[in-house]
Amino acid sequence: MKIKKKDAILNAATHLFSVKGFKDTHMAEISKLTGAAEGTIFYHFNNKEELFLTILNEFKESILNEFKKFTEENTFETGLSMTEEMISFYLHMAQSMEDRFLLLHRHDAYELSQTSEPCRQHLEAIYNCMVDMFENAIEQGKKDGSIGDISSRKVAMIIFGMVDGLLRFNTYGLYDAGTLFNELIYACRKILKNDR
Amino acid sequence: MKIKKKDAILNAATHLFSVKGFKDTHMAEISKLTGAAEGTIFYHFNNKEELFLTILNEFKESILNEFKKFTEENTFETGLSMTEEMISFYLHMAQSMEDRFLLLHRHDAYELSQTSEPCRQHLEAIYNCMVDMFENAIEQGKKDGSIGDISSRKVAMIIFGMVDGLLRFNTYGLYDAGTLFNELIYACRKILKNDR
DNA sequence: TAAAAAACTGACTGAGCGCTCAGTTAACAA
DNA sequence: TTGTTAACTGAGCGCTCAGTCAGTTTTTTA
Numbered sequence: 025m026k027i028k029k030k031d032a033i034l035n036a037a038t039h040l041f042s043v044k045g046f047k048d049t050h051m052a053e054i055s056k057l058t059g060a061a062e063g064t065i066f067y068h069f070n071n072k073e074e075l076f077l078t079i080l081n082e083f084k085e086s087i088l089n090e091f092k093k094f095t096e097e098n099t100f101e102t103g104l105s106m107t108e109e110m111i112s113f114y115l116h117m118a119q120s121m122e123d124r125f126l127l128l129h130r131h132d133a134y135e136l137s138q139t140s141e142p143c144r145q146h147l148e149a150i151y152n153c154m155v156d157m158f159e160n161a162i163e164q165g166k167k168d169g170s171i172g173d174i175s176s177r178k179v180a181m182i183i184f185g186m187v188d189g190l191l192r193f194n195t196y197g198l199y200d201a202g203t204l205f206n207e208l209i210y211a212c213r214k215i216l217k218n219d220r
Numbered sequence: 221m222k223i224k225k226k227d228a229i230l231n232a233a234t235h236l237f238s239v240k241g242f243k244d245t246h247m248a249e250i251s252k253l254t255g256a257a258e259g260t261i262f263y264h265f266n267n268k269e270e271l272f273l274t275i276l277n278e279f280k281e282s283i284l285n286e287f288k289k290f291t292e293e294n295t296f297e298t299g300l301s302m303t304e305e306m307i308s309f310y311l312h313m314a315q316s317m318e319d320r321f322l323l324l325h326r327h328d329a330y331e332l333s334q335t336s337e338p339c340r341q342h343l344e345a346i347y348n349c350m351v352d353m354f355e356n357a358i359e360q361g362k363k364d365g366s367i368g369d370i371s372s373r374k375v376a377m378i379i380f381g382m383v384d385g386l387l388r389f390n391t392y393g394l395y396d397a398g399t400l401f402n403e404l405i406y407a408c409r410k411i412l413k414n415d416r
Numbered sequence: 417t418a419a420a421a422a423a424c425t426g427a428c429t430g431a432g433c434g435c436t437c438a439g440t441t442a443a444c445a446a
Numbered sequence: 447t448t449g450t451t452a453a454c455t456g457a458g459c460g461c462t463c464a465g466t467c468a469g470t471t472t473t474t475t476a
Binding site: 070071 | 462463465
Binding site: 225226251256257258259260263264 | 455
């Protein structure tokens, strides 16, 4: 029964910020969901923005961690297969951390990052992490010959943009990304494959 | 000096909704920007939501129109080159209608579409229009042999997701999509090209 | 067990903002 | 010119909501 309230607040706020956005999430609602008084929220966090930033920071930490673990604990035959498996892993993560990925797909964080330097840094770290992973895989593929001679960074951005773009179709309820998985891997392979 | 106020309101609101989002756009601001009294805004539009929907509807009309004109006024050698040129055209449109594309990349419309049927229809029309264009081009490419045997609809979604995903990098200030243009076309060609 | 510190409470505040309405001005028709 | 309608105005109402604060409860420390 210790420090529980603070964690409960973080959990509820994460969910609400993701589903309803920053502006539409009200302290009264977090209070009701957690049983903590509104005053308690402001006891732990100076203001709404600080609460949001705390959540973003924790998300950054855990996503960087997960990706690090993924590359450390796995070995890959070729750079190409590594890239493909990273797409799967990314989609898997997006599913298991659904609410926080939704947060990333909202405008809230990007707006905040214009006035808050720490916010900008968290966002940058998250995106850099993901693009870096793809870039490394492509770089490796170029060395082992499974991937052709292309600009690693730029194509990494293209691949990441493609995967993330599809994820948004899901988020917005426009299409079920799951049914596009095979085509996604197919497209990735086509782009990267060394065809000499 | 006729009906000007209404148009001024629509223009100012389009810009503000795009840049600041639905919630963060206040009637007082639209009023100040246009010189129209707040009451005037509510004289022309019953409420804020109706103002937003009017803008979304006009956007739908003009984008459907532009794409129709594009396919009618151009002829293409192959389905593959048609697809490539459509990507260019899409990026070109995103530039010339920058604010309204920003509107599309926000959550506002998707949130509204959950309670407003007309809003849902507008969004669906816009996205269908774009994916349909790509699908047609791919279909044509399959017939003329420039594109391999793939699922037109699904790959159209992938291509669209890829292009739109890159556009977001721009929007969010994460990367300059312009420098990725060559890679984008390269990726598209790789995915589609008939390699039999 | 007493004192101090930390955690928590909820009624209250004040600013913000969508929207109304009673009235004024401009445009047009007879 | 007069009557009628459409366009326009802005003070103000009612409500929402982030944040405060004086006080209570729980935990820790000595």
